[in-house]
Amino acid sequence: xxxxxxxxxxxxxxxxxxxxxxxxxxxxxxxxxxxxxxxxxxxxxxxxxxxxxxxxxxxxxxxxxxxxxxxxxxxxxxxxxxxxxxxxxxxxxxxxxxxxxxxxxxxxxxxxxxxxxxxxxxxxxxxxxxxxxxxxxxxxxxxxxxxxxxxxxxxxxxxxxxxxxxxxxxxxxxxxxxxxxxxxxxxxxxxxxxxxxxxxxxxxxxxxxxxxxxxxxxxxxxxxxxxxxxxxxxxxxxxxxxxxxxxxxxxxxxxxxxxxxxxxxxxxxxxxxxxxxxxxxxxxxxxxxxxxxxxxxxxxxxxxxxxxxxxxxxxxxxxxxxxxxxxxxxxxxxxxxx
DNA sequence: TGGCAGGGGCCTG
DNA sequence: CAGGCCCCTGCC
Numbered sequence: 158x159x160x161x162x163x164x165x166x167x168x169x170x171x172x173x174x175x176x177x178x179x180x181x182x183x184x185x186x187x188x189x190x191x192x193x194x195x196x197x198x199x200x201x202x203x204x205x206x207x208x209x210x211x212x213x214x215x216x217x218x219x220x221x222x223x224x225x226x227x228x229x230x231x232x233x234x235x236x237x238x239x240x241x242x243x244x245x246x247x248x249x250x251x252x253x254x255x256x257x258x259x260x261x262x263x264x265x266x267x268x269x270x271x272x273x274x275x276x277x278x279x280x281x282x283x284x285x286x287x288x289x290x291x292x293x294x295x296x297x298x299x300x301x302x303x304x305x306x307x308x309x310x311x312x313x314x315x316x317x318x319x320x321x322x323x324x325x326x327x328x329x330x331x332x333x334x335x336x337x338x339x340x341x342x343x344x345x346x347x348x349x350x351x352x353x354x355x356x357x358x359x360x361x362x363x364x365x366x367x368x369x370x371x372x373x374x375x376x377x378x379x380x381x382x383x384x385x386x387x388x389x390x391x392x393x394x395x396x397x398x399x400x401x402x403x404x405x406x407x408x409x410x411x412x413x414x415x416x417x418x419x420x421x422x423x424x425x426x427x428x429x430x431x432x433x434x435x436x437x438x439x440x441x442x443x444x445x446x447x448x449x450x451x452x453x454x455x456x457x458x459x460x461x462x463x464x465x466x467x468x469x470x471x472x473x474x475x476x477x478x479x480x481x482x483x484x485x486x487x488x489x490x491x492x493x494x495x
Numbered sequence: 496t497g498g499c500a501g502g503g504g505c506c507t508g
Numbered sequence: 509c510a511g512g513c514c515c516c517t518g519c520c
Contacts, residue, residue: 175503319504325516326503371514376505413505434503460509486503 159257159264165277167300168250169235174301174487176423178314178327179240179334179351188236188249188258240334241270242307243350245343272302272426280480285473290444291481294488301483303428308391309384310351311424312406315416316376332368333357354384354391376411383409399427428479431471433463436489437482441466 172180236249246267247258257267268274277299284295313333318326330351337352337360358381365374383389389409394402402425406417418432433441445466446454457465471478 315503316505318502320502320514321504322502322517366514369515371516372505372512373514411505415504419503432503435501436503438503 159259159261161255161257161273162253163255163273164253165281165299166250166253166255166271166273166302168237168248168255170298170300170487171271171302171304172237173491174298174483175323175490176419176483177239177304177306178323178330181238183236183238183247185234185236185249188247238348239270240341240348240350242310243339243341245341245348247344270305272305275302277302277480280477283474284481288470290440291484293492294484295481297492298484298487301480301487303426303480303483304423305426306423307351308394308420308424309354311420312380312412312416313351313357313377315419315423316380316411317370317373318419319373319416329368329370333360333365336360336364336368354381357381358385373411379410380412395425397425399425399429402427403430422479422482429476431467431478431482433467434486436486438463440485440489445470 168180169182171177172182234251236247239246239248244263244266246263248267249256249258257264259267281295281299284291286292314326314330317329321329331349334349334351337356338349339352339356341348341350357377360378360381362374362378365377368374370377380389384391394405397405399421402421403414403417406412406420407414412420415432415434418430421427421430422432431437441463446462449466449469454462454465467478471481474481
């Protein structure tokens with residue numbers, strides 16, 4: 158078990174920010190069971206000092222502060238199960254105290270996964286003082302982190318995401334993991350790792366179609382083949398900078414600009430990537446288009462107006478505009494409109 | 496109840 | 509550029 162005091166970190170905000178579909182909230186009461194499990198499994202270097210994980214976390218969970226709010230002002234108080242690759246983690250948060258139910262040797266993986274080394278206060282503070290909308294969005298979602306997720310998993314996940322709601326994406330990802338991924342047993346329960354390219358390539362096209370993947374089935378089928386043949390080289394992809402990775406990804410069947418940007422942002426940690434989905438599109442038109450002179454915007458072709466607005470208003474966040482994109486997405490989806 | 500719109504899009508003509 | 513695509517959910 159590893160405990161950290163963390164600022165600009167909120168598990169619920171991360172789980173709801175739409176970048177990760179395998180983070181599931183669990184009742185805080187369930188944690189004591191997991192904690193005991195960990196206590197048994199992990200040998201503490203300082204002997205038996207009565208370091209009771211279950212007690213630690215129930216103490217932490219008893220912190221005052223409601224769990225009903227989604228904004229930064231509310232004290233965080235929640236627990237989640239996260240599956241990443243073949244790893245599974247239980248993590249809990251009470252205020253700024255975050256408990257990772259893993260051994261010290263596993264912690265570096267999750268530290269990297271949650272991007273704990275990066276100072277997100279710097280991002281929040283960098284928001285243009287003249288942009289009141291973005292100020293509100295950043296304040297509201299200031300606990301979001303850009304996760305460092307597996308590229309392969311992100312490619313398939315965001316191909317699946319086309320024209321799907323978040324609950325549908327989650328269930329499809331679970332579905333293909335259960336069907337094709339390796340079993341992970343944790344705390345007496347079974348979970349499933351996301352399938353490797355090799356595992357998923359064993360799926361017949363018809364099987365994928367039966368999983369309700371719809372027209373995405375043929376994209377996934379082809380991408381599996383491209384990865385297995387080496388045509389889509391994941392290691393090469395990882396070595397590319399953002400523009401190169403963005404262009405490379407779009408050469409493959411089923412991957413367009415939106416999906417490529419999501420893979421860059423959430424799988425390659427190119428945090429300058431700025432995916433424009435329907436929510437962001439709405440915001441650009443609602444909050445930003447009106448800040449342009451109509452004579453200027455009207456000269457831009459309809460299909461390129463979004464790109465134009467992103468360039469105009471977000472290029473000042475060079476190299477990390479994707480963080481702003483996440484604040485906006487989360488704010489639009491979860492802030493109560495007034 | 497059923498019909499319609501829309502979903503963190505992309506491919507084809 | 510328009511459609512079409514698979515199919516599910518939310519809404520009226």
